[in-house]
Amino acid sequence: MRLRRQLLSPDRRPESGGGTRPARVAHPSYDGAADQELILRHLHLATPFDVLIAHLYEAMFAHRPYLRSLFPSSMEFQRKHLEAIFHYLIENLHRSDEVAREFTRLGRDHRKLGVRPVHYETFESALCEALRRTAGTAWHRELEGAWVRMLRFAVGAMVEGAEAALAEPPDWPATVTAHEPRRPDLAVLRVRTHEPYPYRAGQYASVASPLLPQAWRQYSLATAPRPDGELEFHVRQTCTGGVSEALVTHTAVGDTLRVGPPAGTMTLDDEGAAPARDLLLVASGIGWAAAKSLLEELAGRRMGGRSVHLFLGADDLAGLYDAGPVAELERRRPWLRVVPVLGTGPAADPYRPLADAVARRGDWSDHLAYVSGPPAMVAATVARLAGTHLPADRVRHDPLPDAP
Numbered sequence: 001m002r003l004r005r006q007l008l009s010p011d012r013r014p015e016s017g018g019g020t021r022p023a024r025v026a027h028p029s030y031d032g033a034a035d036q037e038l039i040l041r042h043l044h045l046a047t048p049f050d051v052l053i054a055h056l057y058e059a060m061f062a063h064r065p066y067l068r069s070l071f072p073s074s075m076e077f078q079r080k081h082l083e084a085i086f087h088y089l090i091e092n093l094h095r096s097d098e099v100a101r102e103f104t105r106l107g108r109d110h111r112k113l114g115v116r117p118v119h120y121e122t123f124e125s126a127l128c129e130a131l132r133r134t135a136g137t138a139w140h141r142e143l144e145g146a147w148v149r150m151l152r153f154a155v156g157a158m159v160e161g162a163e164a165a166l167a168e169p170p171d172w173p174a175t176v177t178a179h180e181p182r183r184p185d186l187a188v189l190r191v192r193t194h195e196p197y198p199y200r201a202g203q204y205a206s207v208a209s210p211l212l213p214q215a216w217r218q219y220s221l222a223t224a225p226r227p228d229g230e231l232e233f234h235v236r237q238t239c240t241g242g243v244s245e246a247l248v249t250h251t252a253v254g255d256t257l258r259v260g261p262p263a264g265t266m267t268l269d270d271e272g273a274a275p276a277r278d279l280l281l282v283a284s285g286i287g288w289a290a291a292k293s294l295l296e297e298l299a300g301r302r303m304g305g306r307s308v309h310l311f312l313g314a315d316d317l318a319g320l321y322d323a324g325p326v327a328e329l330e331r332r333r334p335w336l337r338v339v340p341v342l343g344t345g346p347a348a349d350p351y352r353p354l355a356d357a358v359a360r361r362g363d364w365s366d367h368l369a370y371v372s373g374p375p376a377m378v379a380a381t382v383a384r385l386a387g388t389h390l391p392a393d394r395v396r397h398d399p400l401p402d403a404p
Contacts, residue, residue: 287373
């Protein structure tokens with residue numbers, strides 16, 4: 001608590017020239033738009049981010065070598081993840097409430113990595129050193145202040161998220177109860193956590209294998225909560241040597257995995273919430289997992305005349321790896337209509353056939369939409385839905401990064 005009060009203290013500022021004190025502007029008074037404008041105006045001094053991030057980790061591990069053990073042996077995914085975080089922060093800094101919610105979730109989730117509040121101080125010092133090295137003599141005090149305030153704003157939300165989650169485990173050990181290869185590069189895993197795992201249909205979780213203990217990758221939960229507590233994940237191998245290969249190729253029944261806290265907002269409204277709208281689900285690849293969990297929950301509700309349209313995209317027939325359960329759901333649920341969409345578009349827009357099929361099929365302006373799949377597919381579909389006059393606040397999605 002003492003550290004959090006220090007972080008939230010509004011009257012502490014970066015020192016000129018050299019280091020900075022671990023502090024942060026309090027959320028209610030933070031003017032993110034002003035710092036965003038200053039950072040964007042001088043963004044060329046801090047980019048490309050891969051150079052900045054290389055300097056950052058070099059400085060951090062040089063000053064605190066023991067922190068290296070908190071990271072996986074390969075830092076490639078971590079570097080990409082941090083680059084995405086920098087982009088997100090800078091692009092959304094004027095939406096402070098949204099940023100605070102996202103980083104509160106990150107703080108809760110980062111407990112599983114062994115991250116402690118004091119580690120953020122080291123990260124801040126390393127970032128300032130990296131910024132000076134990247135920008136050279138063009139760097140100046142006002143610009144460093146904007147970056148530090150942005151970081152402390154995010155860190156404050158992360159600390160609050162971690163403190164709010166102290167009553168729950170940082171992660172849940174889980175025993176693999178089934179491992180079903182569906183294709184050479186894809187498997188469906190079912191696991192049972194050793195302690196109750198609270199989540200909602202449509203959410204996702206990070207998963208770690210003992211083969212790569214510090215590497216975590218996010219996967220959608222493919223079932224609605226069940227009485228037996230069993231969870232299901234759909235994993236596609238995207239590279240060699242990563243978590244996805246460990247889960248698809250080197251995991252067997254009886255193995256123990258670790259599951260991080262559930263996250264995501266792609267959940268159904270509570271029963272009785274008004275208005276009860278017809279639903280549009282759009283999924284591609286293993287994005288089907290999230291749609292499957294939503295359909296499971298809907299199957300247990302009284303639909304009351306509502307309908308659900310599911311557009312399921314795949315490169316070819318082999319991409320419909322879970323076709324049996326899809327067909328069975330449609331056969332048993334008269335309110336469900338499934339539209340398979342096969343094929344890909346040009347290299348620059350591979351998900352065009354799916355997005356076009358959704359846009360052409362009907363009037364979705366009064367629906368509530370859920371979109372799940374690779375980030376490029378989500379972006380393409382959301383853009384097309386905007387052209388159908390479906391309000392943005394009725395399009396829900398949690399794009400997960402392509403997991404190595």
